[in-house]
Structures are given as C-alpha cells and as structure tokens.
Amino acid sequence: MSKQMTEMLKGFLEGMLLAEIARRPAHGYDITARLRELGFTDLVEGTVYAVLLRLEQRGLVDIEKVPSEKGPPRKVYSLNGRGRESLDEFWANWTFLTERLEQLHTEGEQA
Amino acid sequence: MSKQMTEMLKGFLEGMLLAEIARRPAHGYDITARLRELGFTDLVEGTVYAVLLRLEQRGLVDIEKVPSEKGPPRKVYSLNGRGRESLDEFWANWTFLTERLEQLHTEGEQA
DNA sequence: TACCGGTAGATAGCAATACCGAATACCGCG
DNA sequence: CGCGGTATTCGGTATTGCTATCTACCGGTA
Numbered sequence: 001m002s003k004q005m006t007e008m009l010k011g012f013l014e015g016m017l018l019a020e021i022a023r024r025p026a027h028g029y030d031i032t033a034r035l036r037e038l039g040f041t042d043l044v045e046g047t048v049y050a051v052l053l054r055l056e057q058r059g060l061v062d063i064e065k066v067p068s069e070k071g072p073p074r075k076v077y078s079l080n081g082r083g084r085e086s087l088d089e090f091w092a093n094w095t096f097l098t099e100r101l102e103q104l105h106t107e108g109e110q111a
Numbered sequence: 112m113s114k115q116m117t118e119m120l121k122g123f124l125e126g127m128l129l130a131e132i133a134r135r136p137a138h139g140y141d142i143t144a145r146l147r148e149l150g151f152t153d154l155v156e157g158t159v160y161a162v163l164l165r166l167e168q169r170g171l172v173d174i175e176k177v178p179s180e181k182g183p184p185r186k187v188y189s190l191n192g193r194g195r196e197s198l199d200e201f202w203a204n205w206t207f208l209t210e211r212l213e214q215l216h217t218e219g220e221q222a
Numbered sequence: 223t224a225c226c227g228g229t230a231g232a233t234a235g236c237a238a239t240a241c242c243g244a245a246t247a248c249c250g251c252g
Numbered sequence: 253c254g255c256g257g258t259a260t261t262c263g264g265t266a267t268t269g270c271t272a273t274c275t276a277c278c279g280g281t282a
Contacts, residue, residue: 001270004197005204007122007238010268011115012208019215029230038211047269049231054268071229072276086115091216093116097123098209100149104130105202118267121239140259158240160260165239182258183247 001042009040015090017051018079021061022087025078028052052077060086120151126201128162129190132172133198136189139163163188171197 020031032048052075055061060083064076079087131142143159163186166172171194175187190198 002200002204003238004122004126004200005208006269007125008204008208010121010239011118012212013269014118015115016212016215019212019219022219023215027230038214039207040211044270044272045230046232046271046273050233050269053232068230068277070278072231072278074230087219089113089115093113093119094212094216096116096150097119100151101123101127101130101205103149104127104134105205108130108133108198114267117240121268124240138259155241155243156259157242157244157261161240161262164261179248179259181249183249183260185259 001040012094013047014051014055015087015094017048017055018060018083018087018090021077022079022084025064025076027066027074027076029074031077055083058082058086123205124158125162125165126198126205128159128166129171129194129198129201132188133190133195136175136187138177138185138187140185142188166194169193169197 016035017031020026020034026034028045028049031052032043032045035043035048052061055077056063060080061077062080064078066074066076068074127146128142131137131145137145139156139160142163143154143156146154146159163172166188167174171191172188173191175189177185177187179185
C-alpha cells in the first residue's frame with residue numbers, strides 16, 4: 001500500500017468499519033477479510049482491531065461474545081444508535097469532501 | 112470544523128494543495144483564502160504553510176520569491192514534474208477510495 | 223503426547239500529519 | 253514611532269494507521 005493511501009485511510013477507516021458493521025454485524029477477522037476483498041489488500045489485522053477497540057470505547061457499537069469453533073471467542077460488533085449517528089455524520093462529511101475534490105479535479109482537467 | 116473532518120483531511124490536504132497549485136501558481140495566503148472559499152472555513156493558515164513546506168522539501172513544487180507590496184516577500188508555488196506525478200497518483204488513489212466507499216455507501220442504503 | 227497451521231484478538235512503539243498558539247517580518251499611515 | 257493588515261514560520265499536542273509481537277484456542281498429524 002502506498003504511503004499516500006495509508007495517510008488517506010486516516011479518517012476514513014473508522015467510517016468504513018462503521019459502514020461495514022452497519023451492513024451486517026461482524027467480528028474483526030471477518031471485517032478485515034471483507035475489506036481486503038474490497039481491494040485494501042494490505043490492510044493489517046492489528047489496525048482493524050485497534051479501530052474496533054476505539055469504536056467500542058466510544059460506545060458506537062454493541063458487542064456480543066460468541067464462542068468460535070476455531071480460536072478464541074469472537075466479538076461480534078453491531079451498530080447502535082450512537083454509531084448510526086456517527087456513520088451519518090461520516091457520510092455527510094464524505095459527501096462534502098468529495099464534492100469539493102470533484103470541483104478541484106474538473107477544474108484541474110480544464111487547465 | 113468537526114474532529115472527524117479534521118481527520119479526513121489527513122492525507123487529502125496535501126493533494127488538494129497540489130491540485131490548487133496546478134490550477135494556477137499561488138502563495139500560501141492565497142491558497143488558504145481559496146480553500147476557505149471552497150468551504151473549508153476553519154482551515155488554519157499554519158496548517159497550510161506546514162504542508163507547503165513539506166511539498167517544498169520533497170521537491171514537488173518550484174518556488175519563486177516575489178516581493179510584496181504588503182508584508183514579507185511572497186513565496187509563489189508552482190507545480191513541477193515530480194509534483195505533477197504526485198498529483199496524478201493522488202487522483203488515482205482518490206478514485207480508488209471513492210469507488211470503494213461508494214460501494215459501501217450504496218450497500219448500506221439497501222440494508 | 224507434542225507440535226503445527228489457521229483463526230481470533232490485544233498490545234507497545236513508531237511515524238505522519240493537522241491543529242493551536244504564538245512569534246516574526248514587512249509595509250503604509252497617522 | 254507604534255498600529256493594523258498582509259505573509260510566513262515554528263513549537264508543542266493529539267490522533268491515527270502501521271509494524272511487530274504476543275496470547276489464546278482448535279483440529280489434525282506424527
């Protein structure tokens with residue numbers, strides 16, 4: 001993953017996890033795999049777990065511990081009300097940013 | 112500016128400045144004003160100058176010192192070849208990210 | 223039994239970067 | 253000479269993703 005992409009993920013990864021959890025409750029390993037399928041191949045698990053921990057500490061997600069057939073018990077994350085709010089805010093900010101960038105992009109093309 | 116937005120800018124601000132400089136050469140004060148017009152009202156000058164310094168140190172921009180009628184000499188930044196490359200890479204990464212996010216967004220809406 | 227691979231989660235230390243606040247430099251004007 | 257507006261710079265802080273490593277649990281296999 002390019003360093004530039006790494007920096008871009010800052011500020012987006014959290015929202016992406018919220019969005020992914022909103023789609024359907026999941027545990028960390030699952031989410032990591034899904035995001036890698038999406039194309040973020042170099043995303044490391046440690047990062048995802050750290051973000052999930054943050055979401056948990058901020059009370060944006062609910063957690064259910066589910067025994068796993070393989071490995072330690074899974075922590076299945078699901079979005080709660082506050083998480084939904086945060087996700088909505090994320091999309092709003094994302095829309096704002098993309099609109100501005102689109103503007104810069106098209107202006108740049110003209111030049 | 113929301114904290115979330117602040118974090119989103121990480122990794123984007125630099126590309127935005129490159130794009131803005133590509134549009135037309137400008138100095139820091141100018142760029143700050145322009146971005147504020149674009150909607151980033153709370154963007155602080157100190158931040159913009161810090162990014163410009165980084166661009167300079169990485170050799171992505173050329174600098175011409177122009178005496179100003181008011182205040183110290185202006186540093187007018189213009190994009191050079193390496194800066195153009197970096198900008199292209201930025202747009203490529205941006206496209207990648209927005210496509211994935213768009214996917215997450217629409218999937219979320221369906222749910 | 224003992225080991226290994228895959229699943230699942232946690233943690234410590236590091237680097238990058240945007241923010242805030244303050245300082246500095248320069249000019250014209252009163 | 254000080255004041256206000258323009259223009260740039262700097263030091264310190266917080267957040268965040270990465271790397272690397274560690275623990276834990278299970279099934280299969282020698």
